[in-house]
Amino acid sequence: MHRILLCVSLCFLTTGLCACQAEPEPPVIKAATDSDVTIERNGVTYEGHLTYVNEETAALTLTAPETLRGMSFQRGDGQFTMALDTLQCKSEQALLPDDSVALRVFSFFDALQQPTLRCTGQNPDTLFRFTGDGAMTVTTSEVGEIVSVECGEWRIVMKNGSL
Numbered sequence: 001m002h003r004i005l006l007c008v009s010l011c012f013l014t015t016g017l018c019a020c021q022a023e024p025e026p027p028v029i030k031a032a033t034d035s036d037v038t039i040e041r042n043g044v045t046y047e048g049h050l051t052y053v054n055e056e057t058a059a060l061t062l063t064a065p066e067t068l069r070g071m072s073f074q075r076g077d078g079q080f081t082m083a084l085d086t087l088q089c090k091s092e093q094a095l096l097p098d099d100s101v102a103l104r105v106f107s108f109f110d111a112l113q114q115p116t117l118r119c120t121g122q123n124p125d126t127l128f129r130f131t132g133d134g135a136m137t138v139t140t141s142e143v144g145e146i147v148s149v150e151c152g153e154w155r156i157v158m159k160n161g162s163l
Helices: 002-021 101-112
Strands: 033-041 044-052 058-064 072-076 079-084 087-091 118-122 128-131 137-140 146-151 154-162
Touching: 033 101, 044 101, 058 101, 072 101, 101 146, 101 154
Parallel strands: none
Antiparallel strands: 033 044, 033 154, 044 058, 058 072, 072 079, 079 087, 118 128, 128 137, 137 146, 146 154
């Protein structure tokens, strides 16, 4: 009887340990966010607040550098709006330069909604890394909230996010 109990205990312990060592399933990336951001490109750092709902609705308001403080960019209803204080300019998104900070940030988040990203690893802090086309690397939390996005000379770090 003792041998049977010992055998059952060892089997339970062995299967229990194996289950604990299994890697967690990669989360679904949550592109929608309402977060403070730091954007770095070619040695220039921008700070601001990003609200990204989907490919049609997004907003970015810059708080740094000081020369761009208060400048906002909004995308919605098929239009792109740039504003600073009382000045406001509306245009079609296609008319903006490809290296526009807001346009690039929005396009990165648009790409996060595509199913081409694949999980390429996990670190001990339960952050997941995803890579996709165009050398984009995305780091998420265990629940899929975006921690950072890197692509070429661009790096976006999220802070205090929700949505």
